[in-house]
Amino acid sequence: SQTIHQWPATLVQPVGSPLSLECTVEGTSNPNLYWYRQAAGRGLQLLFYSVGIGQISSEVPQNLSASRPQDRQFILSSKKLLLSDSGFYLCAWRHRLAGEYNEQFFGPGTRLTVL
Amino acid sequence: EDQVTQSPEALRLQEGESSSLNCSYTVSGLRGLFWYRQDPGKGPEFLFTLYSAGEEKEKERLKATLTKKESFLHITAPKPEDSATYLCAVQAGAQKLVFGQGTRLTINP
Numbered sequence: 001s002q003t004i005h006q007w008p009a010t011l012v013q014p015v016g017s018p019l020s021l022e023c024t025v026e027g028t029s030n031p032n033l034y035w036y037r038q039a040a041g042r043g044l045q046l047l048f049y050s051v052g053i054g055q056i057s058s059e060v061p062q063n064l065s066a067s068r069p070q071d072r073q074f075i076l077s078s079k080k081l082l083l084s085d086s087g088f089y090l091c092a093w094r095h096r097l098a099g100e101y102n103e104q105f106f107g108p109g110t111r112l113t114v115l
Numbered sequence: 116e117d118q119v120t121q122s123p124e125a126l127r128l129q130e131g132e133s134s135s136l137n138c139s140y141t142v143s144g145l146r147g148l149f150w151y152r153q154d155p156g157k158g159p160e161f162l163f164t165l166y167s168a169g170e171e172k173e174k175e176r177l178k179a180t181l182t183k184k185e186s187f188l189h190i191t192a193p194k195p196e197d198s199a200t201y202l203c204a205v206q207a208g209a210q211k212l213v214f215g216q217g218t219r220l221t222i223n224p
Binding site for chain 2: 032034042043045049051057101102103105106107109111
């Protein structure tokens with residue numbers, strides 16, 4: 001069976017500090033990978049997606065970036081955090097071979113607080 | 116613009132009291148509608164995928180239905196463990212899901 005991991009689970013960072021959140025998927029190959037942010041009282045917002053190693057598409061312009069150094073690893077980064085970057089960050093994956101319109105599966109999330 | 120609106124925002128029921136959650140959507144060509152359950156502090160858990168009007172899916176006390184403009188999540192004889200936020204999303208484009216704000220459901224024993 002497939003599992004998805006995210007770490008850290010919680011993070012408190014000062015404004016202006018760097019960020020690195022990691023997501024890994026086990027039990028599948030060539031998944032599509034996604035980063036979402038869920039701000040308090042708001043819906044999930046897609047930030048980045050990747051259909052393969054080194055292939056990153058951005059949905060929302062901001063001071064965040066994403067990378068996919070390995071097939072099942074997805075990293076979300078920032079050089080300088082802003083207060084508005086606080087939120088719940090979720091990684092998700094989808095079977096690529098099953099078609100483009102099948103369901104996405106989410107990880108446990110990382111709670112980021114920027115002070 | 117693709118849009119998803121869920122109602123009500125919050126719903127309180129007594130154990131055993133059946134009800135329905137609504138998800139209205141506007142999308143240029145529906146490619147899929149998804150229901151998720153999210154517990155506090157956790158990632159969304161996949162429940163159902165619906166692709167075409169008239170389709171229905173069931174799982175335990177939950178049944179999801181789909182029309183051309185909306186989807187319903189029917190909850191029959193709910194239990195306290197069904198308390199959660201239920202999220203609806205539509206496929207908008209090849210990779211993007213557009214989510215509603217969710218319905219926070221509380222089942223009192």
